[in-house]
Amino acid sequence: MRGSSRVMAEPKSSAHLFAALGDGTRLRLVSRLCDGGPMSISRLTAGSRVTRQAITKHLRVMEDAGLVHSTRRGRERIWRLDRRRLREARRHLDLISKQWDDALGRLKAAVEAD
Amino acid sequence: MRGSSRVMAEPKSSAHLFAALGDGTRLRLVSRLCDGGPMSISRLTAGSRVTRQAITKHLRVMEDAGLVHSTRRGRERIWRLDRRRLREARRHLDLISKQWDDALGRLKAAVEAD
DNA sequence: TCCATAGGCAACCTCCTGGTTGCACATTAA
DNA sequence: TTAATGTGCAACCAGGAGGTTGCCTATGGA
Numbered sequence: 001m002r003g004s005s006r007v008m009a010e011p012k013s014s015a016h017l018f019a020a021l022g023d024g025t026r027l028r029l030v031s032r033l034c035d036g037g038p039m040s041i042s043r044l045t046a047g048s049r050v051t052r053q054a055i056t057k058h059l060r061v062m063e064d065a066g067l068v069h070s071t072r073r074g075r076e077r078i079w080r081l082d083r084r085r086l087r088e089a090r091r092h093l094d095l096i097s098k099q100w101d102d103a104l105g106r107l108k109a110a111v112e113a114d
Numbered sequence: 115m116r117g118s119s120r121v122m123a124e125p126k127s128s129a130h131l132f133a134a135l136g137d138g139t140r141l142r143l144v145s146r147l148c149d150g151g152p153m154s155i156s157r158l159t160a161g162s163r164v165t166r167q168a169i170t171k172h173l174r175v176m177e178d179a180g181l182v183h184s185t186r187r188g189r190e191r192i193w194r195l196d197r198r199r200l201r202e203a204r205r206h207l208d209l210i211s212k213q214w215d216d217a218l219g220r221l222k223a224a225v226e227a228d
Numbered sequence: 229t230c231c232a233t234a235g236g237c238a239a240c241c242t243c244c245t246g247g248t249t250g251c252a253c254a255t256t257a258a
Numbered sequence: 259t260t261a262a263t264g265t266g267c268a269a270c271c272a273g274g275a276g277g278t279t280g281c282c283t284a285t286g287g288a
Contacts, residue, residue, distance in 0.1 A: 019136025024129040025276085034214045042234060054277050056235080061275090075234050075285040086211060093204045099148045100197065139246085156264060168247050170265080175245090189255040189264050 014092050017085060020065030025050065026058050030081065033068065038080035128206050131199060134179030139164065140172050144195065147182065152194035 021027060025048065032047060033039070041059070045052040059079055062068045066085040070077045135141060139162065146161060147153070155173070159166040173193055176182045180199040184191045 015136055015138040015141050017136075018132050018141075022129055022131075022133025022136040023276085027129050027132075030210060031213070034210060035217050037217060040234075050276085051278060052235080053237095053279085057276070077235070081214070083211075083214065086207065086214075090204060090207045090211070093200065093207065096144060096148060097197075097200060097204070099145065100195070100200075103149050103151065137246085154264075164246085165248060166265080167249085167267095171246070186265095191265070 014089075016065050017067070017089050017092075020062050020067050021089065023058070023061075025054070026062055029055070029058060029062070030067070033079065033081045038078045040076040040078055042076070044079065128203075130179045131181070131203050131206075134176050134181050135203065137172070137175075139168070140176055143169070143172060143176070144181070147193065147195045152192050154190040154192055156190070158193065 021030070028048070029044060032044060036043075041052060041055055044059075045055045048055060059068060059070070063070070066082055068079050068081055070079045072078075135144070142162070143158060146158060150157075155166060155169055158173075159169045162169060173182060173184070177184070180196060182193050182195055184193045186192075
């Protein structure tokens with residue numbers, strides 16, 4: 001079998017990225033940051049049913065995945081989405097789809113004897 | 115604040131889906147199923163460094179998320195990707211991006227006094 | 229200066245997850 | 259019929275994830 005998976009060039013970081021999106025609370029945070037723009041932890045917590053600390057942890061996870069980053073402003077910390085990573089996630093899914101198409105193509109070409 | 119997030123119509127299932135993609139081993143399985151087409155657990159295990167049971171568990175997780183499904187053939191069980199779900203994942207990311215664009219638009223419109 | 233507000237840190241808890249091992253059962257292939 | 263192959267099931271385990279609470283520090287306003 002030749003180098004089987006060109007999509008897996010960066011499996012670790014992609015898994016990280018998807019994992020960061022794989023939680024309801026975090027997905028909700030993404031959505032709120034999308035709609036409301038950059039905002040502080042307190043404001044993000046206000047709309048949620050969990051503790052501020054929980055939110056903080058989620059933000060940290062998302063930060064590790066590169067999905068968000070923060071800047072300090074006075075006594076608050078403002079979080080904003082990082083759009084590039086979101087694009088990378090999309091790109092990865094597109095690659096998988098493409099890989100799939102190619103594989104299907106190869107398969108059809110190979111199984112002419114059907 | 116109006117109904118804030120239209121993307122969150124189905125946050126639970128989306129989170130499920132992303133979570134299913136959020137693991138290196140599973141991402142590798144997706145890739146192999148893409149490249150190699152439907153195949154049995156044993157064949158999937160052969161290329162991996164973990165136990166057959168581990169692979170089985172991963173497949174089950176992906177099945178719960180709707181990413182794959184299986185059929186029995188003789189004494190083996192053949193797993194195949196379900197492309198629709200993959201498309202849904204892409205769709206969701208696209209929605210988020212769109213939501214973002216809209217929010218940016220609103221923001222720019224609102225902050226003319228800058 | 230003094231109090232309320234916004235966060236950071238750390239300890240702690242529970243449950244899920246990824247992984248393994250051992251064993252039983254079904255289906256092939258000799 | 260027998261042995262090998264392909265799975266399924268269940269128990270078990272360590273570590274990580276999500277969440278909470280308590281306490282301490284730093285700013286901003288009155």
